[in-house]
Amino acid sequence: MSSVITVENLGKRYSLANTAAPAYSTLRDVMADAARRFLRREPVIEARAAKDFWALRNVSFEVREGDVVGIVGRNGAGKSTLLKVLSRITSPTEGQARIRGRVGSLLEVGTGFHPELSGRENIFFNGAILGLRKHEIRARFDEIVEFAGVADFLDIPIKRYSSGMKMRLAFSVAAHLDPEIMIVDEVLAVGDAEFQKKCLGKMQDISGSGRTVLFVSHSMQTVTSLCSRCILLDRGRIRKDGTPSEVILEYLGGDGEFSGRADFASQGKVVGDDDVQLLYGEVIDENGRATLEVDIRRPVAVRMGFRVRRRSDIAFIPNFHFVIPGGTYAFVSTPDAPVSLPPGDYEAICHIPGDFLNEGSYFVGLAITSYTEGPVLHFFEQSALTFNVRDPMEGSVGRHGYVNVMPGVVRPRLKWTIEETR
Known part of the structure; x- marks a missing residue:
């Protein structure tokens, strides 16, 4: 299959300004400080040179059509920055990322929503951004609303939604408007257990239909179940790219060498x-x-x-x-x-x-x-x-349609009997 995402030597740099000024000051504080320095003839303290912080550096990989790729790493490894670059929310400092296909992104809660617009208006707004016509959005509208469970709040401005309601609607919009590439950050932690189950089930449906998914998660069980490939980021660089098992064991093992x-x-x-x-x-x-x-x-x-x-x-x-x-x-x-x-x-x-x-x-x-x-x-x-x-999620013990992470260290298949008592 052809590549739908090509990342070449991608880098993202942020400048961390280190100044002697306080983090927050009012106009009155600034004017009073300037007057005091003028009267005392004190020199103006200039800001120190900014420090460069590379959130991503020399990142290169390709994703083929239909791949489900998990991205893992510790906090600050560059996972969310990578997804923002791929979603065109921020531009790279160096290198390039080429994407072929319509992208649906679910990053931070509320991203892509206009706070003053209602839930109904935001659904059409997001559909228009994805390049869909009004009749195409209308055809999916009821399904989006039912999945998100916000039917009673459709005409209320998004700014009055709770974080959970925003996340449910955002995921539903991203999943049901048929993007060819779906990019999902780990925002599912905001939802309740029942909605997480629905989200994971929907993502399985999307991956099963041949569409491409990039998925960031700290849940190794979810990555193992959903993904066919995994990328480990460490301090902004790719540390390992391979099967979920290889990458997860490298991630959990830290700097050690672990194998079968x-x-x-x-x-x-x-x-x-x-x-x-x-x-x-x-x-x-x-x-x-x-x-x-x-x-x-x-x-x-x-x-x-x-x-x-x-x-x-x-x-x-x-x-x-x-x-x-x-x-x-x-x-x-x-x-x-x-x-x-x-x-x-x-x-x-x-x-x-x-x-x-x-x-x-x-x-x-x-x-x-x-x-x-x-x-x-x-x-x-x-x-x-x-x-x-x-866990392939099909035919495994205890599932019966349940798609969330199963608790426990063991999950044995035991003998059960169910009998009528009267």
């Missing part, structure tokens, strides 16, 4: 003691291939290679520690019983069934312990592996 496989032996890294040594670890799919991402409905396994270095009576307990971002333990898993092993190389595999883990990212710590007169930790490599569980 870690080969300690080949790296010359000795992890363990005189009794047992960690060789490698990997996350594997149902076909035995190393993976960074697994479908929530499919099984996944964690495999650990280790070497027993000498003969002993020690009964080893391999154990895997599953942790979610933020440090909360999901669970720890061990075999049914400790094992006594002669010297040699071994593999321990923990099998996790499909429809057990919830969507999201997991870090896996690899350990072997033993217990004789007391607990002994032979090795524990924290967050040695990472993988991401993706």
Whole structure:
């Protein structure tokens, strides 16, 4: 497919003026200060040179028709600035962004609305900006109003709307006027849970119809579910561009190196003691291939290679520690019983069934312990592996049409019975 967005060496610079004047002063303050300096013959303190701040620098990428691209990064990384440049709200300092197609943007709450116009007038106003004729807007008008839930307030000026009402109407207008490219900043946090569900469902419909979506979010689960590609911004530059799983794990891992496989032996890294040594670890799919991402409905396994270095009576307990971002333990898993092993190389595999883990990212710590007169930790490599569980939103446990983020660390498929009691 052809590219509908082409960004080349894009940069946006802001000047941060550093003056000795107070942040706010009245006309009386200014005149009094000038008179005081004149009478005392004090020199005028000139403003110091402005400092340059690059919100974006050397940003280049292409988006093809039908792509759903998530943009993630910490606060101040340049995400919102990038969307404003692409939406033509602000111009770049350097480089260029070429866009082919009609763009519908949902950025800050109220952006694109005239505060003095009514909700009804703003719908037609936004449609005209998108290049639609009146009869085209009328054909979608009822659907826009019903989705936004503002039918009783259509003839009231937008300035009297609450932030939630503005956001609902703005999203509805942007989504229903059939833009070929939809650009959405994370303003959905303003809406209630029910409306967030409607928004996510609508965005899925838009992406499923072959239109292009750029989506900024701090919700990694939402990005994983909606997006086919992800871009990580860091201090105004692209740090990683790839699949949602690769980018999210890079984002959550900070400056560390995380992957679905870690080969300690080949790296010359000795992890363990005189009794047992960690060789490698990997996350594997149902076909035995190393993976960074697994479908929530499919099984996944964690495999650990280790070497027993000498003969002993020690009964080893391999154990895997599953942790979610933020440090909360999901669970720890061990075999049914400790094992006594002669010297040699071994593999321990923990099998996790499909429809057990919830969507999201997991870090896996690899350990072997033993217990004789007391607990002994032979090795524990924290967050040695990472993988991401993706929810395709169709056919997964617990959805039944629900499209918002599912709470919880696990989401098991359990046996239920429903019986009539009388």
